[in-house]
Every structure is written in C-alpha cells, then in structure tokens.
Amino acid sequence: MDRYIIHGGTTLNGEVEISGAKNAAVAIIPAALLVQGVCRIENIPQISDTDTLLTILAELGARVSYLNKSTIEIDCTNARYQDAPYDLMRKIRASYYLIGSMLGRFGSAKTTMPGGCNFGVRPIDQHIKGMRALGAEINVRGGYVYADAKDGRLHGARIYLDKVSVGATMNIMIAGVLAEGRTVIENAAREPHIVDLANFLNSMGADVRGAGTDTIKINGVDTLHGGTYTIIPDQIEAGTYMVAAAATGGEVLVTNIIPKHMEGISAKLREAGAFVEEYEEAILVKGPAVLRRINLKTMPYPGFPTDMQPQFGVLMCLADGTSVITEGIYDNRFKYVNELRKMGAEIQVDGRVAVIEGGRRLTGAMVHACDLRAGAAMVIAGMVASGVTEIDDIHYIERGYERFVEKLNALGAEIEVRYDSGEDAKTGLYSVS
Numbered sequence: 566m567d568r569y570i571i572h573g574g575t576t577l578n579g580e581v582e583i584s585g586a587k588n589a590a591v592a593i594i595p596a597a598l599l600v601q602g603v604c605r606i607e608n609i610p611q612i613s614d615t616d617t618l619l620t621i622l623a624e625l626g627a628r629v630s631y632l633n634k635s636t637i638e639i640d641c642t643n644a645r646y647q648d649a650p651y652d653l654m655r656k657i658r659a660s661y662y663l664i665g666s667m668l669g670r671f672g673s674a675k676t677t678m679p680g681g682c683n684f685g686v687r688p689i690d691q692h693i694k695g696m697r698a699l700g701a702e703i704n705v706r707g708g709y710v711y712a713d714a715k716d717g718r719l720h721g722a723r724i725y726l727d728k729v730s731v732g733a734t735m736n737i738m739i740a741g742v743l744a745e746g747r748t749v750i751e752n753a754a755r756e757p758h759i760v761d762l763a764n765f766l767n768s769m770g771a772d773v774r775g776a777g778t779d780t781i782k783i784n785g786v787d788t789l790h791g792g793t794y795t796i797i798p799d800q801i802e803a804g805t806y807m808v809a810a811a812a813t814g815g816e817v818l819v820t821n822i823i824p825k826h827m828e829g830i831s832a833k834l835r836e837a838g839a840f841v842e843e844y845e846e847a848i849l850v851k852g853p854a855v856l857r858r859i860n861l862k863t864m865p866y867p868g869f870p871t872d873m874q875p876q877f878g879v880l881m882c883l884a885d886g887t888s889v890i891t892e893g894i895y896d897n898r899f900k901y902v903n904e905l906r907k908m909g910a911e912i913q914v915d916g917r918v919a920v921i922e923g924g925r926r927l928t929g930a931m932v933h934a935c936d937l938r939a940g941a942a943m944v945i946a947g948m949v950a951s952g953v954t955e956i957d958d959i960h961y962i963e964r965g966y967e968r969f970v971e972k973l974n975a976l977g978a979e980i981e982v983r984y985d986s987g988e989d990a991k992t993g994l995y996s997v998s
C-alpha cells in the first residue's frame with residue numbers, strides 16, 4: 566500500500582507557497598461545461614480531484630490542455646450529452662456539480678451519487694430540492710441521479726436552503742446561470758469559494774449577485790462566453806501549513822494567500838499562543854515554546870472551518886491543558902482520533918464533541934489517513950512525534966494537497982513516499998512534469 570514514512574522530531578522553517586483552492590476548482594471545472602468557448606483557468610491545483618474532473622469533462626467531449634503547471638484551458642464548445650463515467654464520478658464528492666452543469670448545458674444529467682470522504686451521512690437532498698425548484702425532474706435509482714429539465718431548459722425560482730450547504734449553494738448557482746429568469750438562493754453558504762465561483766461565472770458572462778452573503782441572486786442569461794480566470798488560494802492548505810508550523814515550534818511564512826480568508830484560523834492559533842502576523846498576501850506563523858489549550862467549534866464560514874478541525878485536534882494534543890472541540894458540521898469527523906490514540910494521544914469522543922488532554926508526547930506508529938484532512942493531521946502528528954510514523958491510504962491526502970511532501974520537506978520535514986502500488990498517484994492524465 567502507498568505510504569508516507571515520516572521521521573519525526575523535525576521543526577518547519579522557511580517559506581511555502583499556497584496553491585489554488587481545491588473546493589473552488591472542483592466547482593469551476595464542472596461549471597466550465599456551461600461555457601461555449603475557451604476558459605483559461607489559472608492557479609488550478611494539481612491534485613487528483615481536479616484530474617478526475619478534467620478526465621470526466623474530456624469524456625464528455627471537452628478539449629482540455631495544460632499551458633503550464635497551474636494554467637489550464639478547457640473548451641466545452643463541442644461537449645455532448647452522454648453518461649459521465651461511473652467509476653470516476655463515484656470517486657469524488659464534487660461530481661455532484663455535474664448535475665447542475667449538465668442540466669444547465671444539456672437540459673439532462675445522469676450522474677452517480679457522489680463519493681468523497683466519509684464523515685457519516687452526507688445527503689444531497691438540498692441539491693435535489695434546488696434542481697426540482699428550477700423545474701428539473703429528479704429520480705435517484707440504482708446509485709444514479711437522473712435529472713431532466715421538463716421543457717429542456719431550467720426556470721429561475723426562489724430556493725430556501727434548509728441547511729447551509731456549500732455544495733447545494735454552488736450547484737444551484739451553476740444550474741441557475743443559464744436558466745430562464747431569476748433564481749434566488751436564501752440561506753446560502755458564504756465560503757470564499759462561493760464568491761470565487763460567482764466571479765468565475767460572471768467573468769464568462771453570467772449575472773450572479775450577492776455571493777458571500779446569505780442571499781444570492783442569479784439573473785439567467787442565454788449563453789456564456791470564454792475568458793480567463795484566476796482561482797483564489799486554498800484557505801485550508803494554507804491553514805494546514807500554519808498549524809504545522811505552530812505544532813513543530815517552527816517559523817513559516819505562508820505565501821500567496823488572502824489573509825482575510827484565514828481569520829478564524831489565525832485567531833485560534835493566536836489563542837493557542839502562536840505568533841501570527843499578517844501581510845498583504847502572506848502570513849508568518851511562529852510556534853510558541855508552550856501551546857495553550859483552546860476550545861473550538863466548527864461552523865459555516867465565517868465560522869471556524871470543519872476542514873481544519875483534525876489539524877487543530879493534533880495541535881491540542883500538544884497544548885498544556887484540556888481542550889474541547891465541537892464538530893458543528895458533520896456527524897462523524899473524529900475517526901482520526903483512533904489513529905492519534907495509537908501515537909499516545911488521550912482523547913475522549915462523545916458524538917460531536919472531543920475532549921483532548923494536552924501535554925502528551927506523541928510517539929511514531931503505523932496509522933491510516935482516514936480521509937483527506939484527517940490524513941493531513943496525521944502527517945502533522947508524525948512530524949511532531951518521536952520516532953517513525955507510517956501513514957497508509959495516502960491517496961486521500963493527494964486528493965487535496967498539491968505536492969504536499971515536497972513542500973513539507975522543503976520546510977525541513979523528513980518524509981519519504983513509497984508508492985508500493987507502482988503508481989505515481991500525483992501523476993494523472995493531465996499532469997505535466
């Protein structure tokens with residue numbers, strides 16, 4: 566099995582440049598299907614999730630090419646309606662955006678129920694509610710979602726989301742762009758990648774207003790044209806390096822970021838005693854001699870992001886005192902706790918609450934990456950621990966972190982990668998060396 570082998574006890578120092586935002590890219594790539602023309606997209610992260618989506622678009626007839634490592638051209642002018650490849654779609658969560666983009670472009674969609682990280686039940690009822698409100702008939706049978714716009718085109722509608730959902734908000738935005746008339750999404754999510762998707766769509770000729778607030782208004786247009794767009798930096802990738810710097814007691818300048826997007830993470834790191842200084846497009850983090858305990862609760866943006874919860878879980882194992890983490894988004898996002906226990910952590914979990922006894926010395930162990938962010942957390946734990954930590958199931962990590970090991974090793978980590986399967990998970994169909 567593919568593994569990371571981490572020699573612990575290292576301190577991270579230096580500068581790391583952040584890649585484009587995964588959760589923006591995985592919506593923007595499917596949204597390119599709406600565009601008749603060439604979309605040049607800059608700051609695309611080279612990760613397996615974006616590779617999978619690009620492969621799916623290519624299967625639908627899009628022309629996809631990399632101009633350099635992070636700039637891509639997608640031309641969906643000649644894309645045609647057909648079943649999207651099942652095995653690829655079920656690998657990733659973001660395949661749900663093909664419901665919106667195929668419906669918007671072709672008036673029909675057949676997709677799999679989405680895959681992705683398993684944090685308990687992750688329904689898509691709000692996506693379906695939105696598509697139905699826009700006039701689509703939706704049936705879920707045999708693991709597939711079948712969607713058909715009743716008269717071939719969607720019609721704008723007012724949709725109130727019963728739950729603040731990033732995916733449903735973006736999917737309805739994608740579907741609403743080419744719908745006839747006005748779509749209003751109420752109780753919309755406000756994450757930075759929602760604003761990014763709106764900016765991408767608007768740069769291609771859409772009329773989306775209010776993204777970043779809880780009410781988004783979309784005036785449908787007849788066509789979208791090509792253009793150039795630059796994806797925002799990845800808030801969670803940046804946050805992961807910030808925590809890694811604090812946990813290892815190092816000093817890292819995290820560059821190519823939007824510090825405003827990092828506010829919740831920076832605030833909690835400061836509360837834990839780290840030195841955090843913001844610059845225009847960078848943040849410097851210095852780990853303290855002693856980390857302080859904190860409590861945190863994950864919430865929709867601008868609250869503290871659930872995708873940073875496992876990394877902070879590791880940090881709190883090192884703090885002086887007892888910390889409490891409350892998971893406000895998912896039912897089951899503490900699976901990594903069992904792995905941390907193998908390394909000597911003392912954590913009690915009751916439902917959505919974890920109580921972490923700090924001040925424990927972590928020791929190297931054989932552990933799993935239970936999911937993407939849990940995997941990143943285990944890498945941080947491995948760098949802090951004494952001895953050697955082996956992490957398997959690293960394909961989860963490579964779904965979302967571009968050149969993770971290379972970037973960490975450049976900061977002073979000692980991590981080896983063993984691809985026993987013989988595959989280089991980082992080199993996908995659209996990768997360039």
Ligand code: EPU
Binds near residue numbers: 729730
């Ligand atoms: N939910 C429903 N019904 C729906 C949709 C969501 O009940 O129709 C619930 C979910 O079960 C969850 C909550 O609403 O309890 C929020 O889910 P949301 O829809 O916001 O999450 P998502 O779209 O499935 C995206 C990211 C996740 C990130 C969450 C929250 C993508 C592809 N995934 O998931 O990213 O955790 O938003 O910010 O954009 C990650 O990057 O590691 C990751 C898991």
